[in-house]
Amino acid sequence: MGAFISPKVDKVGIEDRVNRITKRSIKKEAKLEGLKMALNMVDLTTLEGMDTVNKVTQMCYKAQHLHDEFPGLPTVAAVCVYPNFVKIAVNALKDSPIKVASVATAFPSGHSSLDVKITDTKMAVDAGAHEVDMVISRGKFHMGDFGFVYDEIAAIKQACGTSVRLKVILETGELGNLDNVRLASDIAIAAGADFIKTSTGKIKPAATLPVTLVMLEAIKDHYYKTGIMVGMKPAGGISNSKLALQYLVMVKETLGVKWLDNHWFRFGASSLANDLLMQILKQSTGAYQSANYFSKD
Amino acid sequence: MNKEIKPLKFSGKWDFDPAPESVDHISLKDQYGLFINGKFENPQTSNYFPSVNPANEEHLSMIAEAGEKDINAAVSAARKAFDGPWSKMSAKERGKYIFRIARLIQEKSRELAVIETLDGGKPIRESRDVDVPIAAAHFFYYAGWTDKLNYAFPNRDPKPVGVAGQVIPWNFPLMMAAWKIAPALATGNTVVLKPAETTSLTALKLAEIIQEADLPNGVVNIITGAGATGAGIVNHQDIDKIAFTGSTGVGKIIMKAIAGSNKKSTMELGGKAANIIFEDAPLDQAVEGVINGIYFNQGHVCCAGSRLFVQESVYDVVLRKLKDRIQSLILGNPLDKNTDIGAINSKEQLGTINKYLKIGQQEGADMFQLECPIPKKGFWCPPTLFTNVSQSHVIAKEEIFGPVLAIQTFRTIDEVITKANNTPFGLSAGVWTDKGSKIFNLTSQMRAGVVWANTYNKFDPTSPFGGYKESGHGREGGLHGLTPYLNF
Numbered sequence: 001m002g003a004f005i006s007p008k009v010d011k012v013g014i015e016d017r018v019n020r021i022t023k024r025s026i027k028k029e030a031k032l033e034g035l036k037m038a039l040n041m042v043d044l045t046t047l048e049g050m051d052t053v054n055k056v057t058q059m060c061y062k063a064q065h066l067h068d069e070f071p072g073l074p075t076v077a078a079v080c081v082y083p084n085f086v087k088i089a090v091n092a093l094k095d096s097p098i099k100v101a102s103v104a105t106a107f108p109s110g111h112s113s114l115d116v117k118i119t120d121t122k123m124a125v126d127a128g129a130h131e132v133d134m135v136i137s138r139g140k141f142h143m144g145d146f147g148f149v150y151d152e153i154a155a156i157k158q159a160c161g162t163s164v165r166l167k168v169i170l171e172t173g174e175l176g177n178l179d180n181v182r183l184a185s186d187i188a189i190a191a192g193a194d195f196i197k198t199s200t201g202k203i204k205p206a207a208t209l210p211v212t213l214v215m216l217e218a219i220k221d222h223y224y225k226t227g228i229m230v231g232m233k234p235a236g237g238i239s240n241s242k243l244a245l246q247y248l249v250m251v252k253e254t255l256g257v258k259w260l261d262n263h264w265f266r267f268g269a270s271s272l273a274n275d276l277l278m279q280i281l282k283q284s285t286g287a288y289q290s291a292n293y294f295s296k297d
Numbered sequence: 298m299n300k301e302i303k304p305l306k307f308s309g310k311w312d313f314d315p316a317p318e319s320v321d322h323i324s325l326k327d328q329y330g331l332f333i334n335g336k337f338e339n340p341q342t343s344n345y346f347p348s349v350n351p352a353n354e355e356h357l358s359m360i361a362e363a364g365e366k367d368i369n370a371a372v373s374a375a376r377k378a379f380d381g382p383w384s385k386m387s388a389k390e391r392g393k394y395i396f397r398i399a400r401l402i403q404e405k406s407r408e409l410a411v412i413e414t415l416d417g418g419k420p421i422r423e424s425r426d427v428d429v430p431i432a433a434a435h436f437f438y439y440a441g442w443t444d445k446l447n448y449a450f451p452n453r454d455p456k457p458v459g460v461a462g463q464v465i466p467w468n469f470p471l472m473m474a475a476w477k478i479a480p481a482l483a484t485g486n487t488v489v490l491k492p493a494e495t496t497s498l499t500a501l502k503l504a505e506i507i508q509e510a511d512l513p514n515g516v517v518n519i520i521t522g523a524g525a526t527g528a529g530i531v532n533h534q535d536i537d538k539i540a541f542t543g544s545t546g547v548g549k550i551i552m553k554a555i556a557g558s559n560k561k562s563t564m565e566l567g568g569k570a571a572n573i574i575f576e577d578a579p580l581d582q583a584v585e586g587v588i589n590g591i592y593f594n595q596g597h598v599c600c601a602g603s604r605l606f607v608q609e610s611v612y613d614v615v616l617r618k619l620k621d622r623i624q625s626l627i628l629g630n631p632l633d634k635n636t637d638i639g640a641i642n643s644k645e646q647l648g649t650i651n652k653y654l655k656i657g658q659q660e661g662a663d664m665f666q667l668e669c670p671i672p673k674k675g676f677w678c679p680p681t682l683f684t685n686v687s688q689s690h691v692i693a694k695e696e697i698f699g700p701v702l703a704i705q706t707f708r709t710i711d712e713v714i715t716k717a718n719n720t721p722f723g724l725s726a727g728v729w730t731d732k733g734s735k736i737f738n739l740t741s742q743m744r745a746g747v748v749w750a751n752t753y754n755k756f757d758p759t760s761p762f763g764g765y766k767e768s769g770h771g772r773e774g775g776l777h778g779l780t781p782y783l784n785f
Contacts, residue, residue: 008731010751013582016589023422025316025634033311217581220305224617227302248311253625256305 004146006186007221009178009214018209024249031245032283038244039066039276040074041262042269043101043233046081047108047201056085060092062297067277069293070284076273077262078131082107083120086127101131101167105156108171108200110135114155121159132160133167135200136184138174146187153191167195167233172211173203181211185218195231197268206236207268209246216254229258235268241279244272304617307625316634318421323408325498328359331367331521332504334374335514341366346523348498351418352631352640352675360497363520368489368529371518375460375487376535378515383487384457386513392443395482397510399436402429402475405506409499413471414631416498418640418676419594421632431756432475435774438758439483442779446484449776455783457485458561459537462530464551465500466543467493467642468597468698474500476773477540478517479758484782486538487516491530493543494523495643528554536560538782542599545696545722545767563771563781565599565763567696568724570745571717572602572753575710576610578729582751584618587702590727590753592626592680595641596700599768600725602753604693605682605704606713612706616684619704623667623680630672638667638700641676650678650699657683657692662703688716696722710739718744723765727753746772 026034044063046055056079063076078099081089089100102124106112112120117134124132134156140148153168160166168188172181188196196215199206212234219230232251238244244267251259259265274294282288328345330337342364348357363371383391402409406429413424446455461481465473470492481488492500504519520526524547531539531551538561541551545567555562572590574583590602607615631639641647658664662683671677682702686693693703707713717726726745728736740748746764749755756762761777763769771781 007581008577008579010579010582010731012752013579013585016752017582017585023426023634024313026313027316028314030311030314037311223305224302252311253307256307256621256625257310258306260311 004183004187006179006183009182011178011210014178014210014213018213018250021250021253022209022246024246026245026249032280034245034248035241035276035280035283036074037260038241038248038267039273039280040077041265042076042267042273042276043078043080043235044076044273045079045201045268045270047103051082051085053085053088056081056088057092058297060089062295063093063098064096066273067281067294070281073277073280077266080133080268083124083127083129086124086129090128099130100128101133102127102129103133105134107133107135108202110137111139114152117152118155118159121156125160125164129164131165131167132156133169133197135169135171136188138171141175141180141184146183149184150187150191153188153193157192165194166192167197167231168193169197169200169235171200171203172198173205178210178214181214182218185215189218189222189230193230195233195266197233197235199236199268201236201268204237207234207238209250212247213250213254216250220255223255229264231264231266232259233266233268238267238269239271240275241272244276305621307621313627313635315630317630317632318411318414318634320411320415320632323411325358325412329361329497329501329521331361331363331371332501332517332519333367333371334518335508335512337504338370340364346494348416348495350415350675351495351642352672354674357415358498360494360521363491363522363526363529365529367520368526368533371489371520372460372533372535374515375489375518378513379457379459379487382513383516384485388444388446388485391482391485392440394510394512395436395440395443395479398506398512399433399440401506401510402433402436405502406430406433409471409502411632412502413499414639417467417470417496418631418642420636420639421634422636423594428469428472431758432472435475435479435758439479443483446779446783449779450783450785453785455484455785458782458784459486460535461486461488461538461540461782462533462536463488463490463540464527464530464543465490465492467496468594468599470496471499471503473542474503480773480778481540481782482516484779486782489518489520489530489536491520491522491527494521497521531555538562540781541565548769561781563763563773564769565771565773566724566767566769567722568599568601568764568768569604569694569696569720569722570600570602570725570727571604571606572727573606573713573717573729573739574608574611574615575728575730575732575735576608577731579731579751580611580615580618583729584615584622586727586729586751586753587619588622588626591702592638592700593754595639595678597642597646597698598754600747600754602725602727603697603702604717605702606707606716607704609706609708616704619682620665623665623682626667626680628667628669628671628677628679638680641678641699644676646698647676647678650697650701653692653695653697653699653701654681657690657701657703660690660692662686662690662692688719694720710735714739714742718742721767724768725749
């Protein structure tokens with residue numbers, strides 16, 4: 001267990017840095033460009049007990065037709081569903097560049113056997129998912145059994161194979177402090193995560209700017225050690241454009257411009273897309289339109 | 298570090314559009330007189346000098362130059378006010394005036410921030426978020442002490458010293474005026490203050506605020522001019538106390554000038570602060586602290602962390618992180634809300650900084666700078682760091698007062714304490730470690746007036762500030778900041 005030693009994090013320092021990042025003033029062309037970039041990074045998500053085939057199909061249509069009245073808009077990056085809906089989504093999106101992501105590994109709690117988690121993962125992969133969003137075992141993490149957490153991520157990565165990208169959800173709202181966020185990030189990255197992700201969306205707090213900054217620093221240190229780029233996905237709690245732009249400023253000033261791409265950065269959100277659309281139209285036309293003009297699927 | 302790994306790039310995509318703070322809401326006169334006895338008076342010298350914007354060399358206003366007769370008028374107004382209404386007023390009433398000044402600064406904070414940035418070249422982010430709020434906070438804080446002096450100094454019967462002559466620098470013009478005026482008024486003194494000649498405007502706006510606050514005439518007098526005016530105040534026979542913030546060189550001249558006189562003094566002078574990073578530190582936050590420590594206000598900060606000591610085992614990582622962070626800084630129009638690095642305060646100061654950059658390279662140190670376009674007009678120096686530096690390098694010994702960091706390495710805590718203290722200065726220091734015991738060990742041995750742990754350049758009116766050794770004597774801020782303005 002002593003094998004996992006992570007750099008320390010100072011909460012006050014992180015908050016100072018975040019405070020400075022949120023003071024960036026994004027105007028005019030840069031604002032429009034940022035909003036479009038953010039829209040292109042959204043993973044439209046539905047992860048509810050009451051999800052149905054129709055709900056998922058409707059969301060997939062929305063993903064491809066964000067606002068047809070306004071041509072030239074980017075699409076979202078992906079849709080994110082439970083494994084049993086992957087086939088529906090893949091079918092619905094087969095003519096689009098939009099990826100299908102699936103949560104797996106006994107999402108959201110992660111309490112099950114490794115066999116069940118691997119089966120869960122394979123179900124999503126076999127159904128054609130491009131990306132798998134797994135959860136780490138937070139209980140084992142708090143018990144100090146970091147080896148268990150590491151091995152489990154490595155096993156799921158193996159189950160994903162080489163073409164499916166693995167996002168590892170740390171559920172930072174359950175980790176207690178920023179030192180743990182850093183440690184969990186380092187474990188996930190070392191075990192083969194293609195993306196690290198803050199939250200399931202089922203726990204509050206979900207994504208926050210301080211937590212995301214700590215995770216971005218972990219990605220950066222890994223890049224300089226190995227040359228390997230790892231993606232980042234804050235999820236949950238990002239519902240307005242202003243906050244989304246603050247996240248992008250943080251990415252730009254921490255990891256540089258290479259990460260400003262939906263291959264390396266995503267927003268896990270469902271209501272963010274419409275706010276971005278509303279702001280994009282406002283930037284272009286000068287007037288806010290009623291929320292009733294934007295479809296809710 | 299693996300050589301094949303490309304350094305990260307922080308520009309070239311999604312570069313921000315200009316976001317300048319508007320200037321149409323400010324009011325600046327074409328010409329400012331001397332604020333004596335509650336009124337703006339023409340100088341008896343009849344001389345005016347220009348104040349320029351160091352970011353574009355544009356003319357802002359004409360400032361009066363105070364000569365001997367003007368200084369006499371200001372001091373005698375201060376004396377009259379001290380003997381008259383101000384010392385007879387109840388402490389509670391006195392406090393009301395100081396609270397009023399604080400509130401007016403807050404009300405006019407946007408205008409003051411813009412003028413501070415225009416006149417001094419500092420980023421609007423700093424004048425808006427640091428200079429002006431701290432200036433207001435000092436007046437609020439000391440206003441609260443006014444009627445509690447007997448509790449602050451029980452059984453010691455505190456009495457004001459009389460007329461205070463105050464000479465302040467150009468790096469934090471309004472904030473330094475507040476640091477000087479607020480404790481002086483709270484303790485019942487009257488004031489003759491001189492701002493630096495390159496940055497008089499916010500002091501003169503403060504004079505307007507003092508007028509608006511209806512402070513009795515002569516309690517605060519603000520006279521402008523260069524070194525000769527400052528010398529005139531220092532040498533004036535009817536001044537009881539000198540408060541000076543500025544260079545160690547001028548501080549020494551003042552101390553010689555007032556030797557043998559009855560004048561009390563506080564001196565807040567130069568610095569060459571050590572910022573120390575141990576291997577167990579939260580490195581990313583330490584790097585942020587180092588950036589804030591040396592590049593805040595273009596390094597025009599007496600307590601700037603201009604000497605960085607990094608434990609050898611983390612040196613490569615820290616250096617790489619520092620360089621990356623420097624590349625993500627934005628240099629340019631100080632009025633732009635996104636600007637991190639503004640203009641150097643004056644042509645003269647830019648000359649001094651460039652002289653040291655040349656010396657550093659001649660001494661064999663390696664120079665690294667932010668790669669960015671430099672505006673054609675105005676005075677600019679990109680954030681700079683030097684590696685391959687030792688204690689014997691001039692750039693590690695002398696105060697540069699610019700955005701220039703000299704980096705050295707160390708192996709043990711004893712070694713770094715020795716090196717950190719190996720300087721004639723002793724204003725401030727910083728230490729970065731996750732281990733509490735190391736912080737206490739180090740801070741107790743550091744010969745510096747302020748030691749920050751896991752942070753840097755944090756200012757608060759409740760906290761005393763001042764130097765050891767040639768960084769000066771006396772403290773400003775907090776309870777300690779009252780004593781230099783009192784006789785017991």
